[in-house]
Amino acid sequence: MIETHLRRRRSEGRSLLVPYVTGGIRADWIDYLTAYARAGADAIEIGLPFSDPILDGPVIQEASGRALRRGVTVRGLLDEVAAVRIDVPLIAMTYYNLVVHRGAADFCRDLAAAGIHGLIVPDLPIDESASLAEAAAAAGVDLTLLAAPTTSAERLAEIAAASRGFVYAVSTMGTTGAQFAASGGRLAADLRQLTDRPVLLAFGVATPDDALTAVQSADGVVIGAALMRRVLEGGTPDELGATVAGLRKALDLDAGRLPDGARP
Amino acid sequence: MIETHLRRRRSEGRSLLVPYVTGGIRADWIDYLTAYARAGADAIEIGLPFSDPILDGPVIQEASGRALRRGVTVRGLLDEVAAVRIDVPLIAMTYYNLVVHRGAADFCRDLAAAGIHGLIVPDLPIDESASLAEAAAAAGVDLTLLAAPTTSAERLAEIAAASRGFVYAVSTMGTTGAQFAASGGRLAADLRQLTDRPVLLAFGVATPDDALTAVQSADGVVIGAALMRRVLEGGTPDELGATVAGLRKALDLDAGRLPDGARP
């Protein structure tokens, strides 16, 4: 589902833009989804907060902590999502313990029932992903795998093959919110040699410039910590929507400027 | 010298009374000597203060400390003693390090020159006393040895034989100022079996009653901590003189009451 959608968008010559929000960060957090969608997101990543987010930097750690202190639960967040209609695909991002706790099959069914058809589990490498991949497939959820700058060519091929929805290319050896690194470009390029699935660069993409650099080698970007920093500072859904719209515009302009794929 | 004097006094039917003062405890400390003499002391023991008085209890420790903090030295104290004339024999009491520091021969000569003809060194047991005994004898100073409740019969005999001036019978297993103990009576009695030298009981003799108990088996008493406690509390030479006079009177009355030696 996710993948079909993203492939279609890509085929329209569009650079893919996937903004992130931590579920339950504020009472009105659902409004960020609406705002992102309106601003031209191609999909939206929703963080289901976990107590020990080992691949997240300080910003998303803080966002997760705040949401948990508000008392949010996976069940409650999914209910909230289920109650609204968002026009772009939704992807859940969470840590594996929350999956194990609910049970993989139920967890995936819950997601699908809430209208979430993608799933990213950063502490679940391909080697451990078999049972969840099966459950996700059964529930109609795309389990997206991550690739890192240190991943071997052999593993990259396997990841590219097994990932669903898109391939999540971690730009840098670091956590979310790290400095955007050129290494990501090489990784995305390598991945695009291996698969025609969309390849999205993530980690450290913060500014329109970063995004433009990223899409020189990737099909799109995931933007998380940069947005969440502004949310933590009090940025409203409208303000964040405007930021995403700005990114959208930069990407679209760029795509328009160099429609022939002759990016430097 | 000391011994001749004490034997003479004893032969007069007198219980011997040897009060103690810490040299240099006050600027006017010499006045205690005069007062003691006037009050009927048979000899006077002068403590030459040492930094580490291991056989002294809290009272004489404190007295020694105070004197040292006043800056007194053995040399200075002896000079002060040399400058006055006291009518009863004087006995120095000090620890062995002060003897070693000056050298035994010089130390004894210094004493004699100051008019002090007796010496007690509580941390010098008979086994270690040879050289000092020799030096003392050469200088005309009586080196008095101590005997304790735990001393074996064999050692008692040796101590009684080697002691000069008198035999210093430590009444109790404790330090100066300890509670007066009956064990002292047995020790004194044993010693009197072994020698006709005067035997003086010391340690814990505080009140006229103690003194009277003591002289049931000994030839006399040394009174130290009980006097020094009052000195530390501010007792003047006159006041201390009166105390010694009181002890004197009690002993004399007692001697007068039972002239036949039929003490219970």
Added chain:
Amino acid sequence: MTEVALPRPATGVTRPAAGVMSDPGSSGRFGEYGGRYVPESLIPACAELEEAFRDAWADPRFRRDLDRLLAVHAGRPTALTPAWRLSEELGINLLLKREDLAHTGSHKINNVLGQALLAKRMGKTRLLAETGAGQHGVATATAAALLGLDATVFMGEVDIERQALNVFRMKMLGAEVIPVTSGTRTLKDSTSEALRHWVTCVDEAHYCLGSVMGPHPYPWMVRELQRVVGDEARRQCAAELSTGTPDYVVACIGGGSNAAGTFAGFADTGAQLVGVEAEGGAAVAFGQVGVLHGFRSYLLQDENGQVTEAHSIAAGLDYPGIGPEHAHLRDTGRARYVTVGDAEVIPALQRLARTEGILCALESAHAIAWVIRAAESGELPPWSTVLVTLSGRGDKDMATLMEAS
């Protein structure tokens, strides 16, 4: 392209776990527990580490170098002490394996010397470590100094405050101590932070994990590095006991490394293996299966699957999980896991001090407390032989005890 990814070995062949406490193979599984649940960024580092450890562990030169370090530097073998007076009082035959006598004051040094030597062999120049009570941090700083490596230790702000002396020891040994301000600011978070940091420097740094936890190969590697405790005790018991092996083998459990090392020496005997958890950190007693810090095991969590903080008077037991092999030993019945509360710990520590002249760590006192309870309740048959691993000495805990008394 297959539609569903199959579990695949990270490197080499998979040797299944045949005997009890054997090699978990390349999947790093102990039954359903263990594994390697880390971000893809760390997979190559874990695989490289597994390969390097397999290679080193099979290399007699490495083993000889490590054995020598353990002997000449850490003071191994540690003594086996018959606890004469406490045995008499309890009516059992109590033997103490004295890891409190090891250099730096606990069994942690065994693991750390092995990992540091391995890191050196791998060409790493820096050790990273998490620490709670500070014992593992001090051990890491020590091994780093000894082998000329840098050391960076992550420690929760709360722990830094309550373990000021160990922080200072680490600094004296030349280690950098990084305060962790996230989450509960204790061991759990310093472990997360160490993992996060490792991602940024996998090339030059080895993550020197402190217990039988974390992603494969750590639980297995740390157990192997700690088995010297059990192997020594096994030999010493054979010399000390007419029966050859003790009836009970008891150790406290934080992550579970001193217990795993001890149990490993007795896995193939008839000895009953007993792991003692702190009530406030009893993953087996009160946890559910979960995944944290790279491994699947029992884990304390709330009804929503959020990991809860452990609470024990013994900082070294303040961890919400338990090493995966222990979960497996429990499921298969080879070992039992019991629980001791804070209130039993101080009297047990004191009783051992007053009968045997040994001030053990609060962690170790949990094992003693259980033995006292079990002996006094009659659970231990009269004159059973009981081996307890005293995982560390109590000096670090005096401040805590002073406050508690």
Added chain:
Amino acid sequence: MTEVALPRPATGVTRPAAGVMSDPGSSGRFGEYGGRYVPESLIPACAELEEAFRDAWADPRFRRDLDRLLAVHAGRPTALTPAWRLSEELGINLLLKREDLAHTGSHKINNVLGQALLAKRMGKTRLLAETGAGQHGVATATAAALLGLDATVFMGEVDIERQALNVFRMKMLGAEVIPVTSGTRTLKDSTSEALRHWVTCVDEAHYCLGSVMGPHPYPWMVRELQRVVGDEARRQCAAELSTGTPDYVVACIGGGSNAAGTFAGFADTGAQLVGVEAEGGAAVAFGQVGVLHGFRSYLLQDENGQVTEAHSIAAGLDYPGIGPEHAHLRDTGRARYVTVGDAEVIPALQRLARTEGILCALESAHAIAWVIRAAESGELPPWSTVLVTLSGRGDKDMATLMEAS
């Protein structure tokens, strides 16, 4: 009746001190030093002790019991650690005898286990001890607990304040700690107070003196009980060194027990013996012959013969005297005595920590400091082999170091 008392043996026959560091005989003399300068009240107790020790020391059963205690309880033999990195830096071959690894954290336990076992054999029910830094007090409390004896430890009020953790350790071990308020309220005065108290209870109490000082037989007895350090090191050096024995044997000196025990193992070799005093407590360097606490030796005193207080950053070296046998070894030239000031000590401690991963006691760091100085000044020929006894671990000193840094 003779006119002059002759020196007389307290008990038995006098065996003259024939070889270096041999039995001083019943006079307890090492050349002109030593002896038994105590109040008559204590003479029988000292004589009884000498007799009991001679008897026990000649009794293979006693030796076997003690050896077993040292092994199974105190963790002997302690390691001999080649200090690889510091050796390299200094251009010498440095070996460390690791008394820091002994139970309770210093060599003090060797002496105390021997005396406690002896006390038990003598039918005593209580141990008395003086302590400065608290190490000897902790060791005494430990041995008392282990053997079911009571323990009373005298400690200066000043030391109680600066060594609060050791005070608490003693209490946890069941010992009574008596604050000494007289004099300078430090080690010197707690020794005096312990002697005073011993007078009152000689029948049931054994005075467990902490170093090679005090009246005969203590200096000799404590040296014999500590010679296990030197004997072990001798054997270990023979295995480690091609030359068999080191060129230099170095130890710090408070009262001198770790040095005496170490030197005893090498007295009959060609090794140069070096005792390192703290500048502020350097009885050999700055003292004169005197008598204190029952023995004749070098003693810090003012121009009037009053004993002065020692001042060292290392509480265990804060003693104004030195064991009498050391005075004799110095006079005969068999050993050298050198001095290290506070300012050299902390850098030496830190350097050892950062090169070898060992946090030694401030006392022991004096020995290291001298070796560093002598190596760097060229006084030690290149690649000399140097054995240093690390008398204890530094945990107790962390608070002092924190203040100093």
